Amino acid sequence: VQLQASGGGLAQAGGSLRLSCAASGRTLSSYVMGWFRQAPGKEREFVSAVTGSGSRTYYTDSVKGRFTISRDNAKNTVDLQMNSLKPEDTAVYYCAVRLAYDIGNYYSANNYNYWGQGTQVTVSS
Numbered sequence: 126v127q128l129q130a131s132g133g134g135l136a137q138a139g140g141s142l143r144l145s146c147a148a149s150g151r152t153l154s155s156y157v158m159g160w161f162r163q164a165p166g167k168e169r170e171f172v173s174a175v176t177g178s179g180s181r182t183y184y185t186d187s188v189k190g191r192f193t194i195s196r197d198n199a200k201n202t203v204d205l206q207m208n209s210l211k212p213e214d215t216a217v218y219y220c221a222v223r224l225a226y227d228i229g230n231y232y233s234a235n236n237y238n239y240w241g242q243g244t245q246v247t248v249s250s
Contacts, residue, residue, distance in 0.1 A: 126150045126239040130220045133244030144205040146220030154198035157223040160205045162216035171232040210248045217243040
């Protein structure tokens with residue numbers, strides 16, 4: 126499985142960016158996919174996850190109401206729409222897939238099997 130994240134860049138506070146993660150090598154429609162981020166000097170943290178069908182979504186508290194995760198199983202992609210960006214959203218964002226049928230501990234990076242290379246998001250104040 127290979128995951129390719131894209132869409133990062135520079136945005137002003139209050140602005141928007143849309144991240145996309147394209148998967149290849151395996152159809153991922155049955156599996157949980159997630160987004161994590163890592164800011165300089167900090168641990169990698171959970172941002173959002175979506176179940177295989179797309180029917181359930183999960184967010185860390187700090188992004189609820191601002192970020193929206195979605196997936197297109199026909200295209201084998203998962204997106205993260207980020208609105209009302211804040212400087213504290215600045216980080217490298219990673220997409221990941223959990224190759225299991227149960228939701229498990231979707232917020233723990235240890236429960237994901239494959240990772241994308243990361244895309245930088247920088248939000249200026």
